[in-house]
Amino acid sequence: MKTKKSAYLSPKNRFSLETVKRRRDSQAGIKSKRPAIPYLGWMLVFTIIPLLMVLYYAFTDDTGAFTLRNFVNIADYSHIFLYSLYVALISTLICLVLAYPMSFSISRCSERKQSIIIMFLMVPMWMNFLLRVYAWVLILQSYGPLDTLLQLFGVDVTLIGNTGAIVVGMVYEFLPFMILPIHAVMSKIDNSLIEAAQDLGCNSFFVFRKVVFPLSIPGIISGVTMVFVPTASTFLVAQYLGGDQLMIGDVIERVFQFNHNSGSAIALVLMIVILGFLVFMNRFGDKEAVGR
Amino acid sequence: MKKILSMLLAMLLIALNCIGLAACGTEENEEKDEPRAASASQDLSDSEKVVNVYNWGEYVAPGDDGGMDVIAEFEKQTGIKVNYTNFETNEELYNVLVNSNSSYDVIIPSDYMIARLRSEGRLLELNYDNIPNIKNTDERFRSQNFDPENKYAVPYSWGFIALVYNTKMIPEGEITGFADMWNPKYENSVLMFNNSRDALAIAMQVCDPPIDPGKDDFTEEDIERATDKLVEFKECGSLKKYVMDQVFTEMEGSQAALAPYYAGDIATMMDNNEDLDYVLPEEGSNLFIDAMCIPDCCKHKKNAEIFINFMCEPDVAAENAAYIYYGTPNKAALELMDDDFRESELINPPQEYLDKCFKFTNIDDKIYNLMQENFIKACTGKAKNGSKAAVAVILAVMVAGTLFVLALNIRRGIKNRGRIYKL
Amino acid sequence: MKKKSQKIYFGVIMAFLYLPILYLIAYSFNDGKTSVWKGFTLKWYTALFNDAQIMTSLYNTLIIALLASVIATVLGTLAAIGIYNFKGGVRSAIQNVSNIPIVNPEIVTGVSLMLLFTFAGTLMGFEMGFVTVLLAHIGFCTPYVILNVTPRLKQMDGSLYEAALDLGCSPVQAFFKVVIHELMPGIFSGLLISFTYSLDDFVITYFTRGSRFQTLPVQIYTMTHQRINPKANALSALLFVTVLVFLIISNAVSSRKDTEAAR
Numbered sequence: 001m002k003t004k005k006s007a008y009l010s011p012k013n014r015f016s017l018e019t020v021k022r023r024r025d026s027q028a029g030i031k032s033k034r035p036a037i038p039y040l041g042w043m044l045v046f047t048i049i050p051l052l053m054v055l056y057y058a059f060t061d062d063t064g065a066f067t068l069r070n071f072v073n074i075a076d077y078s079h080i081f082l083y084s085l086y087v088a089l090i091s092t093l094i095c096l097v098l099a100y101p102m103s104f105s106i107s108r109c110s111e112r113k114q115s116i117i118i119m120f121l122m123v124p125m126w127m128n129f130l131l132r133v134y135a136w137v138l139i140l141q142s143y144g145p146l147d148t149l150l151q152l153f154g155v156d157v158t159l160i161g162n163t164g165a166i167v168v169g170m171v172y173e174f175l176p177f178m179i180l181p182i183h184a185v186m187s188k189i190d191n192s193l194i195e196a197a198q199d200l201g202c203n204s205f206f207v208f209r210k211v212v213f214p215l216s217i218p219g220i221i222s223g224v225t226m227v228f229v230p231t232a233s234t235f236l237v238a239q240y241l242g243g244d245q246l247m248i249g250d251v252i253e254r255v256f257q258f259n260h261n262s263g264s265a266i267a268l269v270l271m272i273v274i275l276g277f278l279v280f281m282n283r284f285g286d287k288e289a290v291g292r
Numbered sequence: 293m294k295k296i297l298s299m300l301l302a303m304l305l306i307a308l309n310c311i312g313l314a315a316c317g318t319e320e321n322e323e324k325d326e327p328r329a330a331s332a333s334q335d336l337s338d339s340e341k342v343v344n345v346y347n348w349g350e351y352v353a354p355g356d357d358g359g360m361d362v363i364a365e366f367e368k369q370t371g372i373k374v375n376y377t378n379f380e381t382n383e384e385l386y387n388v389l390v391n392s393n394s395s396y397d398v399i400i401p402s403d404y405m406i407a408r409l410r411s412e413g414r415l416l417e418l419n420y421d422n423i424p425n426i427k428n429t430d431e432r433f434r435s436q437n438f439d440p441e442n443k444y445a446v447p448y449s450w451g452f453i454a455l456v457y458n459t460k461m462i463p464e465g466e467i468t469g470f471a472d473m474w475n476p477k478y479e480n481s482v483l484m485f486n487n488s489r490d491a492l493a494i495a496m497q498v499c500d501p502p503i504d505p506g507k508d509d510f511t512e513e514d515i516e517r518a519t520d521k522l523v524e525f526k527e528c529g530s531l532k533k534y535v536m537d538q539v540f541t542e543m544e545g546s547q548a549a550l551a552p553y554y555a556g557d558i559a560t561m562m563d564n565n566e567d568l569d570y571v572l573p574e575e576g577s578n579l580f581i582d583a584m585c586i587p588d589c590c591k592h593k594k595n596a597e598i599f600i601n602f603m604c605e606p607d608v609a610a611e612n613a614a615y616i617y618y619g620t621p622n623k624a625a626l627e628l629m630d631d632d633f634r635e636s637e638l639i640n641p642p643q644e645y646l647d648k649c650f651k652f653t654n655i656d657d658k659i660y661n662l663m664q665e666n667f668i669k670a671c672t673g674k675a676k677n678g679s680k681a682a683v684a685v686i687l688a689v690m691v692a693g694t695l696f697v698l699a700l701n702i703r704r705g706i707k708n709r710g711r712i713y714k715l
Numbered sequence: 716m717k718k719k720s721q722k723i724y725f726g727v728i729m730a731f732l733y734l735p736i737l738y739l740i741a742y743s744f745n746d747g748k749t750s751v752w753k754g755f756t757l758k759w760y761t762a763l764f765n766d767a768q769i770m771t772s773l774y775n776t777l778i779i780a781l782l783a784s785v786i787a788t789v790l791g792t793l794a795a796i797g798i799y800n801f802k803g804g805v806r807s808a809i810q811n812v813s814n815i816p817i818v819n820p821e822i823v824t825g826v827s828l829m830l831l832f833t834f835a836g837t838l839m840g841f842e843m844g845f846v847t848v849l850l851a852h853i854g855f856c857t858p859y860v861i862l863n864v865t866p867r868l869k870q871m872d873g874s875l876y877e878a879a880l881d882l883g884c885s886p887v888q889a890f891f892k893v894v895i896h897e898l899m900p901g902i903f904s905g906l907l908i909s910f911t912y913s914l915d916d917f918v919i920t921y922f923t924r925g926s927r928f929q930t931l932p933v934q935i936y937t938m939t940h941q942r943i944n945p946k947a948n949a950l951s952a953l954l955f956v957t958v959l960v961f962l963i964i965s966n967a968v969s970s971r972k973d974t975e976a977a978r
Contacts, residue, residue, distance in 0.1 A: 077675065078680045142545060243532060258383075273687065276693055
C-alpha cells in the first residue's frame with residue numbers, strides 16, 4: 001500500500017528521481033558524505049542482508065547444502081502464480097478504465113474543488129486495508145445486502161468466493177492509487193493547450209488523442225505500477241473474498257510457516273518478476289518521455 | 293571506506309544485540325536475566341503475582357451474557373494477574389515454545405502435541421498438592437497414552453469431529469459419512485478443515501483402502517494417497533472453501549451445505565440456525581482431549597498450579613463447558629450442566645461411537661512437514677505442465693529483459709561520462 | 716449534458732468508495748451479529764473499549780508509529796544530505812538500494828526481515844517482538860523521508876549555509892538554523908507519511924512481530940479473518956471518523972496557509 005501513496009506524494013517518481021538532470025556543481029548545503037553513513041550501514045543490515053538471505057535460503061536445503069530442489073518443488077504453485085498475475089492484470093485494467101475519466105474530470109475542476117475531491121478520495125485509502133476487504137465480505141456474502149437485493153429482482157448468483165469477488169476487492173483497495181497519479185499529471189496539463197488544439201480545429205476526440213492522452217502517459221505508468229505490484233503480491237484478499245483459490249502471497253505466507261527454503265524460492269521468483277515488470281514499465285516511460 | 297563500513301556493521305550488530313536483549317526483558321514484564329535452564333527450577337510465584345496462560349482462542353468463558361468471567365474471577369479470588377495469549381493451532385504453540393524465548397506458565401495443547409512435548413522433555417511434573425480439584429476429573433480421561441502416569445497433564449475438555457449439514461439444501465438422511473463430501477452433486481457447497489492434520493485425516497479415512505489416521509508410522513505413500521484424495525475433492529467440484537472458524541459464518545448463514553467440524557461447535561451452530569443438523573460420520577472420527585500442562589519455560593509454577601486447580605472447580609469448569617460447548621472431563625461440573633448438554637450426542641456421544649474413533653499420535657517431523665507441504669498443494673490444486681512452462685518463460689523473459697535494460701543503462705552511463713569529460 | 720454525466724460518474728465512484736465503509740459503520744449499531752437488522756445498540760462500542768487486547772495493541776501501534784517515524788526522520792534527513800553529496804553513479808546506486816523497500820512487494824520485505832530476525836535471534840538469543848517490529852518500521856519509513864527531503868535539498872541555496880558560517884555561526888548552529896530550517900517542509904511531510912504508514916502497516920508487522928506482540932492492524936486481522944465480528948465494525952467507525960477529522964483539519968490548515976501565502 002505504501003508504494004502508491006508515496007509515489008503520488010513525492011513529486012518525482014522513484015525511478016525518474018535519478019534520471020532527473022543533476023545540477024552539476026550544485027552548491028547545496030554542507031558537502032560532507034558522512035551523515036549518510038548510519039543509513040548506509042542500516043541499508044546493508046536491513047535491506048541487503050535480508051535479501052541475500054532470501055537468495056541463500058532459496059538455493060539451499062534445510063541442512064544448508066546447495067540445491068535446486070526448492071525450485072522444482074515450487075513449480076507446483078506455478079498455476080497460482082499465473083492466476084495472481086491474471087487477477088492483477090484484470091484489476092489493473094478495471095482500475096485504469098474507471099480512474100481515467102475520473103482523473104480527467106477532477107483535473108478540470110477549480111483548484112479548491114480539486115483539493116477537496118482529492119481529500120475525499122484519500123479518506124478510504126487511509127482506513128485499514130483489512131477493514132476495507134472485510135466490508136466487502138459483509139456486502140457480498142450470501143443473504144447479505146447485495147444478494148438480498150438481487151434476489152428481489154430474481155437474480156440468483158453467488159457473489160462471494162470467486163475471482164470476481166477478489167477483483168472487486170482489489171479494485172476497491174487500489175482504485176485511489178490509480179486516480180491520484182493520473183490526476184497529478186493531468187492537473188498540470190495547461191488548459192490553453194487544449195484550447196489551442198480546439199482553435200486549430202481539433203474535435204474533442206482529437207484533442208484527447210493528440211494532447212491529453214500523450215501528456216497523461218507518465219501518470220498512467222505510475223498508476224499501473226502502483227496497482228499491479230500490490231495486487232499481484234498481496235495476501236489475505238483472496239482468503240477473505242475468494243473461494244478455494246489462493247494467490248501467491250497467501251502461498252508464500254503458508255509455505256513460510258514450515259519451510260523457509262521453499263518459501264524463499266517463491267519470494268525470490270515473485271521479486272524477480274515484479275522487478276522485471278518495474279524495469280520494463282520504467283523503460284517504457286523513459287521512451288515515451290524521450291519520444292516527445 | 294570499507295573499513296569504516298565493516299566497523300559500522302559490527303557496531304550495529306552489537307547495538308542490535310543489546311537493545312534486542314533489553315527489549316525482551318521489558319516486554320515480557322518479568323526478569324529475563326537468568327539463563328533459560330536455570331529458570332525452570334526457579335519459581336517466582338511468591339514474588340510475582342502473575343501467571344502467563346497460552347490457550348486456544350475463545351476457550352475460556354468471557355462472561356459475555358451474564359455468566360462468569362472466568363479470568364476476572366480468578367484474578368479477583370487469588371490476586372494473581374493473568375496474561376492471556378491465544379494460539380490457533382497446536383503447531384503454532386509448538387513453534388512458539390521451541391523457537392522463541394517466550395515464557396509461559398500454563399499451556400493447553402491437544403493430546404498428540406502433549407505427547408510430543410513430553411517426549412522432548414518440555415513439560416514439568418505437576419505437584420498435585422496444589423491441585424486438589426483433580427479429584428473432580430473423570431477417570432475415563434486419566435492415564436491416556438499421552439500421559440500414562442498422569443504426571444504432566446490435567447484434562448480440560450474433549451470432543452470429536454462430526455458433520456454438520458443444512459437440511460434445506462441436503463435432504464435429511466442423505467449424509468452418512470465423510471465420503472459424502474466427495475459427492476459432486478453438492479456443487480461448490482462443502483467446506484473443509486483448513487489445517488493439514490484434520491483435513492488429511494478425513495481424506496485418509498475416505499481413501500480406498502482407508503489409512504488409519506491414528507497411527508504413528510505414516511509412510512510417504514500414505515501421505516501422497518491422502519493428498520491425491522484431497523486433490524480429487526477439489527477437482528470434483530464440491531469443495532467450496534478451506535476454513536476454520538469461518539465455518540460458523542458459513543453454516544449459520546446457510547452459505548454452505550455441508551462441513552466437518554468439532555462436534556461441540558456444531559451444537560453451537562445448530563443453536564443459531566435451526567435448519568442445521570448433524571451426522572456422526574460412519575467412518576468414525578478423531579477423538580481429542582485438550583489438557584492443561586506446565587511447560588519447562590515456566591517461571592511461576594505454583595501460580596500455574598493454582599490456575600489449573602481453579603479451572604477444575606466444578607462451577608468454573610461448568611461455566612467454561614457451557615461456553616465452549618465441548619465435553620468436560622470434570623464429572624462434578626457435568627452434574628451442574630443442564631440436561632440438554634448432558635444428553636446431547638454431540639457432547640456425549642454413545643460409547644459404541646467412541647469405540648470407532650481414533651486419537652492422533654505424535655508423528656515425526658519429516659512426515660509432519662510433508663503433510664503440511666502436501667496440504668498446501670492440495671489446497672492450491674495440481675499445476676498443469678503448461679502453467680509451469682508459462683512461468684518459466686515469464687521468468688526467463690523478465691531476467692533477460694532486466695539484464696538487457698541494465699546493460700543498456702550502464703552503456704549509456706559510460707557514454708555520458710565520456711561526454712562530460714570531453715566537455 | 717456533459718456536466719451532468721460527469722457529475723453522475725463522480726457520484727458513482729464516490730458511492731463505490733464510500734458505501735462499503737458506511738455499511739460497515741451502520742452495522743456497528745446493529746444488535747445482531749448477522750446482516751439482519753435487530754435494533755440499535757452501542758454494545759459493540761462498549762465491548763471494544765473494554766477489550767484489553769485491543770487497547771494494548773492500540774497503545775503498541777501508537778508507540779511504534781511515533782518512535783519509528785521520529786527515528787526514520789532523523790536517519791532519513793541525515794541520509795538525504797549525505798547521499799546528496801555523492802556523485803553520479805554512486806549516488807544513483809545508493810538511491811536505488813534505498814528505494815528497494817518501496818518497490819519490493821511488501822510480503823518479500825516482510826519475509827526477508829523475518830529470516831534476518833529469526834537468524835539473528837537464534838544467534839543472539841532474542842525473541843521477535845517490539846524491537847524487531849520497530850526496526851522493520853524504521854526500515855520501510857526511512858526511504859520515504861529521503862524521497863521527501865531530497866527535492867528540498869535540490870531547491871536549497873548552498874550559499875545560505877556558507878553565509879551563516881561567515882556571520883559567525885558554528886557549523887552545528889548553521890546546520891540547525893539554516894539547513895534544517897530550509898528542509899523543514901520536506902522533513903515534516905516525511906515524518907507525517909512515516910507515521911501514517913507505520914500506523915497502517917499490516918504485512919511487514921505480521922512477519923516480524925513474533926508470537927506475542929500485537930499492533931492494531933494485526934488485531935484487526937485476528938478479529939476479522941475467520942468470523943464476522945461487529946467489534947471490527949465499531950472499530951472501523953472510529954477509525955473512519957478519526958481519519959476524516961484529521962484530513963479535514965489538515966486540509967483546512969493547508970488551504971489557509973495557501974491564502975495567507977497568496978496575500
